[in-house]
Amino acid sequence: MASSATASAATTTRTRYRPPAVTGLTDLIAGSVRDRPGTPALIVTADHVRLSYAVLDGLAADMAARLADTDLRPGDPVGLVCANTVEFVVALLGAARAGLVTSPLDPALPAPEKAARLAALGARALLTGPAAPDGPPGTRVPAWPVRVRVLPSGTATVTLDAAARPAPRGAGAAGELTCHDTLVLFTAGTTDRAKMVPLTHANVVAGVTGVCTTYELDPADGTVAVMPLFHGHGLFAALLSSLASGGRVLLPAHGRFSAHTFWDDMRAAGATWYTAVPTIHQILLARAAQEYPGRQTQPLRFVRSCSAPLPAATARALEDLLGVPVLSAYGMTESTHQTTSEPLPRHGHRGRGSVGTATEVDLRIVDTDGRPCPSGEPGEVWVSGPPVARGYLADPAETAHSFADGWFRTGDLGLLDPDGCVYLTGRIKNLINRGGEKISPERVEDVLAGCPGVVEAAVFPVADATYGQRVGAAVVLGEGQNTEPDRILDHCRDRLAPFEIPERLQVVAGLPHTPKGGLDRRSLVDRYPD
Structure with a gap:
């Protein structure tokens, strides 16, 4: 891992941090709506229109009301296929308020894979964004387009075309969902390998709290949604944690990361941090000579890297360029994204080459017999605690293999040093x-x-x-x-x-x-x- 870097002027001495008080997706933005209704929550469109927390709250409420007018009932699962646009956020928050369980899907999945995942879940409808096609062929799940009209003044309206009747209840894994569930995320993989992970409101709170507390996110912070929102990295680390903390999120104009517009977007958001995979960090480094506006123009507090190992050379180069710490994190869908992270420099030791210490979870390294390994001895990483899911839907064999006695067996190899820093050494199956x-x-x-x-x-x-x-x-x-x-x-x-x-x-x-x-x-x- 990279050496420590001097924080930029954006870093200030903060009072003792208090994480946001939320109970799930339903009240994720309630504190900001009450205390700071006029502050920006989202920055959208190519014109960088700012939508306040009050406007976002109204859109989510309208969406929930429109869903309630359909034949859907609380606890029903719905799919969501949408790029990183305002429609994704409004559909997600509105569905949560309507008591539905939402499963975001990758818009780039081939139609047969989308259909297979919707069938496996037992989804009753598919909410789609502006660029998403109609529902995949071969499925009875109707596609309901969601559209948000944004005016330059910062006002907006939402429409939902739910003319088609929802699919029948009781199919797929829907019967395994409970009143506590709010999301179902698919693990990375092809259709026959991807697993369905049910996440409760309590899982979401623990995951969001871990991110907010680790980086002390508050209303002064802003970021750009670099990572896709259908995966935990973009969903929990960038979007939900920012909204829960009262910060602002810029959604790129075409709903996806663009290296060409990235620094303009960061400036428009008044961004103080961003999170991405190493590949994107490397792309930004390669273009920095032509596009990076400089530390004074774009002061940051930190940069976060997750979802793949960050080469030490990349981390050092990024810290040298930006003048802020680059913090590696480690997470997985089954633990509601973040499991460990390097701390902000003033809050703890940064183990060179590590992915930090545990956040909101208990973590142990075990041998092949499930016995805890001594410090410095490699083994499999196991995690337990509030962010960890209860298992997989419709896959009892894999659940029994991976979830045992309250612990999730990650399949990752690693070791702990005396300071509690986790060092990953690979995947067992790799x-x-x-x-x-x-x-x-x-x-x-x-x-x-x-x-x-x-x-x-x-x-x-x-x-x-x-x-x-x-x-x-x-x-x-x-x-x-x-x-x-x-x-x-x-x-x-x-x-x-x-x-x-x-x-x-x-x-x-x-x-x-x-x-x-x-x-x-x-x-x-x-x-x-x-």
């Missing part, structure tokens, strides 16, 4: 077995990414008749770089054991990524075959 030697691809990737000229790396198993598997790697070079593979391998020889050094190395133009920005390991072997 380990490469080379003749009995277990190799963490994440460790090798970190070394590769530290080689001058390399901006991203991927490591994957290659079938081998003698050893079973050997180490393959693909690297992406920075613009204008021409680092030779032999030089990259020399860099590895000084830092890795002989059996960890890639035996096949390719320089490629780009690597595959999941919708939330992490490395798509499933497609690596197919993309780079023997």
Whole structure:
């Protein structure tokens, strides 16, 4: 992890922090509506129109009333397919107030996958944003378009086209939902692998409280919604935590991250922080010479990185550029996003290379027999506490495997140092077995990414008749770089054991990524075959 950096002028001495008092999605913005109704909650459209908390509250109330006029009843699940637009926020908050359970879906999913997920959930309707297509074919779930008309004055109205009747009740996993549930998120994966995670209002409160408290978010803060809102990273860390704390969120004009407009958006939001995956941090660094306006123009408090390992070289370069700490966090859908995070510099130790300490959860490292490991000894990361979901819907076998005695078995490998900092070393299922030697691809990737000229790396198993598997790697070079593979391998020889050094190395133009920005390991072997 990067060294500490001097905070910018945006960092001030704050009084003892008090997290927002919320009980779930239904009253997420109630405090700001009561105390600061005229302050901006969302900044939307290409013209950066500011919608106040009072306006957002009115839109959510109207949406809830329109949903209540349909045949939907409290506890019914609905899908939501929408980009990062005001329609997403209004549909989400309105559905919560109507007592519905909302499941955001990736708009880019192929239609058959959308249909399969809606069927598995037992969704009764699909709420869609402006750019979303009609409901996927092969499903009885009707698509109900949601539209928010925003005027330059900062007023807005919402409409819901719910002419089609909702699908029948009782299908899919709907019968497993309870009156306490408010969200169902799908884990990353294809249709047959993605799992449904039910999150209660209490889970949401714990997840949001962890983010707000870790970074001391309050009404003075603003951010840009960089990450997609259908995943926990963008949903909990950027959107819901900002709204709960009374801050403001800018939704990019086309509903998705744009490196070209990012710094203009940050300036328009008066942003004090942002959160993103390492790939986006690297993109911003590569364009900084032409586009970054400078520390005085855009003063920040901190930058957050999550959802994939952040190379130390990237963190250092970002801190040098922005002059603020870059804080690594670690999270997962099953723990309502954030599980650990590096603290703000004045609040604790930042372990070099760690993902910080536990936030709102109990965390332990265990051996293969489930016994806690001593400090410094690697094992599997287990977490427990208020943010952790109760299990998976419609998957009792996987629930029994992953959730035991109140603990969630993450499948991640890591260790704890004496200060309680967590160091991740890889995923159990990603380990490469080379003749009995277990190799963490994440460790090798970190070394590769530290080689001058390399901006991203991927490591994957290659079938081998003698050893079973050997180490393959693909690297992406920075613009204008021409680092030779032999030089990259020399860099590895000084830092890795002989059996960890890639035996096949390719320089490629780009690597595959999941919708939330992490490395798509499933497609690596197919993309780079023997």
